[in-house]
Amino acid sequence: MAHRYWLMKSEPSAFSIQDLRKTRNQTTSWDGVRNFQARNFMRAMKSGDRVLFYHSNADPPAVAGIAEVVKEAYPDDTAFDPKDIHYDPKSTPARPLWDVVDIKLVRIFPVPIPLDRLREVPKLKRMELLRKGSRLSVQPVRPEEWAVVLKLAGS
DNA sequence: GCCAACGTTGGC
DNA sequence: GCCAACGTTGGC
Numbered sequence: 001m002a003h004r005y006w007l008m009k010s011e012p013s014a015f016s017i018q019d020l021r022k023t024r025n026q027t028t029s030w031d032g033v034r035n036f037q038a039r040n041f042m043r044a045m046k047s048g049d050r051v052l053f054y055h056s057n058a059d060p061p062a063v064a065g066i067a068e069v070v071k072e073a074y075p076d077d078t079a080f081d082p083k084d085i086h087y088d089p090k091s092t093p094a095r096p097l098w099d100v101v102d103i104k105l106v107r108i109f110p111v112p113i114p115l116d117r118l119r120e121v122p123k124l125k126r127m128e129l130l131r132k133g134s135r136l137s138v139q140p141v142r143p144e145e146w147a148v149v150l151k152l153a154g155s
Numbered sequence: 156g157c158c159a160a161c162g163t164t165g166g167c
Numbered sequence: 168g169c170c171a172a173c174g175t176t177g178g179c
Binding site for chain 3: 009011056057060061115133134135137
Binding site: 156157158159160161162163164165166167 | 171174178
C-alpha cells in the first residue's frame with residue numbers, strides 16, 4: 001500500500017527539528033502524546049510514512065522539514081514514570097494507554113514554511129492545521145496537500 | 156500575556 | 168447523560 005502523510009507538532013523550545021538532527025541516528029521516539037485522536041493517528045502510521053515536522057509556538061510557527069516513520073506504534077514508557085512530566089497513572093505496562101512511534105529525519109527545509117504562507121494557498125484550504133481552533137498535535141495530511149507543501153519548500 | 160477553541164473531569 | 172468548571176494548546 002502507498003505510504004501515507006502526516007503532520008506532527010513540536011514546540012522548538014522543547015524539541016526542534018535541529019534537535020532531531022543531533023539525535024543518534026537522527027531518530028527519536030515521539031513521546032508525550034496524551035490525546036486520543038492524536039494517539040489513534042499514530043497507531044495508524046506505517047513504516048515509511050512521511051511526516052511534516054511542524055514548529056508550534058514558534059516565531060513564526062512553520063513547517064520545518066520532513067521526517068519518516070521508522071518504527072510503528074508501541075507503548076509510551078514516559079506514561080509509567082511518576083517523575084515524568086507526561087506521567088499518567090491510568091497507563092500501566094500491563095495495560096498501556098499511550099503509544100509512541102519512532103521517526104527519523106529526512107530533510108530540514110532550507111527555509112521553513114511559515115503558517116501565514118500556508119494560509120495564502122487556496123489548495124490548502126482544507127488542511128487540518130489551518131482549521132480554526134485546530135489543536136491536534138498529530139494529524140493526517142492529504143497527498144495533494146503534501147505535494148503543495150513540498151513545492152512551497154522548493155523541492 | 157491574552158484568550159478562543161477544545162478536551163477532560165466530576166457533580167448531579 | 169448533561170454540562171459547568173477547569174486545564175491545555177497555540178496563534179497572536
